[in-house]
Amino acid sequence: MSSGLDRLLGARLPGPPEAVRRGPFRAEAFRSPLHSERRSARVGAWLGLAFVVCFLTGLTSHLIQQPPGWFFWPASPVWLYRVTQGLHVATGLAAIPLLLVKLWTVYPKLFEWPPAGSVSRVISRLSILVLVGAGAMQLVTGLFNIAQWYPWSFFFTDTHYWTGWIAIGAVAVHVGAKAPEIRRGLARRGTPAAVVGLTEEQASERAAVDDAAEDQDVSRRAFVLAAGLGVGAVTLTTVGQSLSPLSPISLLAPRAPHVGPQDLPVRQTAQGAGVTDVGPDYRLVIDGPNRLELTLDDLAAFPQRTERLPITCVEGWSASGTWTGVRLGDLLEEAGLPRDTEVVVESLQEGGLFRMSTVAPPHASSPRTLLATGLNGAPLVPDHGYPVRLIAPNRPGVMQTKWATLVRPA
Known part of the structure; x- marks a missing residue:
């Protein structure tokens, strides 16, 4: 059976009729060394590195927000999530x-005829289609998420997560x-190593392409410079x-780190969350053996601490x-609870995916x-969580619950 499969995968497909060997379908239509195997591999190496880093850091963010039992995320250093996100x-x-x-660099291969010389080439091309499709999906939807524009009906977080696995799997294949x-x-x-696996004729063709690249050194340098400038411009x-x-x-950048109420950006406003009228009957409840129901004056009677901590949004911006x-x-x-009790902090916000968050023991005890109750020397404004909000080191901004009203054991 294996030999039959090998024969099937290696079977040559029929060649094209002469009538279609025109324009980009001509055998010699694309001779620029900028479309060479060498150029494609080197650009691909940088792209693959970007995909891997993006996948691993995105996976980290997902695990922090939806942690399985084995996952551990520390409370320090306070800047770690800021760096990874x-x-x-x-x-x-x-x-x-x-x-x-x-x-x-590879688009001339779209005009190869026949489109695939064998069944194995067909399978290879289908895998590339998955790779390009999943990669483009990740990058485009991620870009829209940064801009907070969601012109689709699916849930971004889950779709982005699972498409990431498809993309990285396609990269591996x-x-x-x-x-x-x-x-x-x-x-x-x-x-x-530059000619390993090639026949003598193929090695000769490869040498000719490399010689052409040397002859077109200006074009090669311009290509590298243009690619580098494009990446650098987008990044900077x-x-x-x-x-x-x-x-x-x-x-x-869609946001500047120090633009917003109290010199800090805002992702979710009080009006958007439906928290617009916090009256004098507000209480912060700490549920435990000695249940506490605290007014703002009660909170002010506790020892006050001041910490310099960043807010890091999953969309990429962060500010301290x-x-x-x-x-x-x-x-x-x-x-009456241990300091390292895993707790849930609930918000006055009545709905939404992030109206509550779990604080794991490393963060609860930090x-x-x-x-x-205050930010940058002034009481919190409503958009930053007045009357009380959670702020913990090394956590995504969506888990820094605003308008806190209840803290209870998880």
Whole structure:
């Protein structure tokens, strides 16, 4: 059976009629060395690296928000999630021009005739279709998410997560299928590795392409420069949303780190959350053996702490603020609970995916985790969570519950 399958996969498909060998379908239609195996492999290596970094950092964010039992995420260093999510968005944006450049280097293969010389080539091309489709889906929907524009009916988070697995799986299959070509493309010219697996005739053709590339050195350098400038421009004009020193030149970033109420951006406004009228009967409830029902004056009677902590949004922007409030651990202890109790913080917001969040033991017991009532030297404004909000180190912004009203054991 195996030999029969091998014969099927290796079977040559019929050649094209002469009538279709016109224009881009001519055998010699694309002779530029910029479409060479070497150029494609090197661009592909950078694109693959961007995909892998983007996938791993995105997976990290997903696990933090929906942690399985085995997953552990520390409360320190406080900047770790800021770095991983900033990398996620930055590499995703950089991958857009890289993907376009990669497609440009290989698009002549669309005009090969026959479209695939064998059944195995058909399968290979179908796998590439999955790779390009999943990759484009990830990059486009991720870009729209950064802009908070959702012109679709599906749930972005789940779709982005599962499409990420499809994309990275397709990358792995593609690398495995194209390993010989990739090794040759990345090898130094003139070394045995640069012609491994090629017949003498193919090696001669490869040398001719390399010679042509040397003859067109200006075009080659211009290609590399254009690709680098494209990636650099996209990165530098957006990365300032998470890397504050570069914010003045991040002209394409959807948010600036210090623009917003109390010098901090806002993802969800009080009006959007339906929390517009917090009256004098407000209480913060800490549910435990010694149940607490605290007014703002009661909270003010506890020891006040001030911490410099970042808000890091899953959309890539982050900014640090100086927060003032009561340590969560102090309130848990006052309510008769251990300081490292895993708790759920619920919001006055009546609906929405993130009206509550779970605070794991490392964060609950951290001395830097606060139920904050002030930001940057002033009481919280409604858009930042007045009267009380959670602020904990090294967590996504969507898990820093605003308008907190109840803390209970998970």
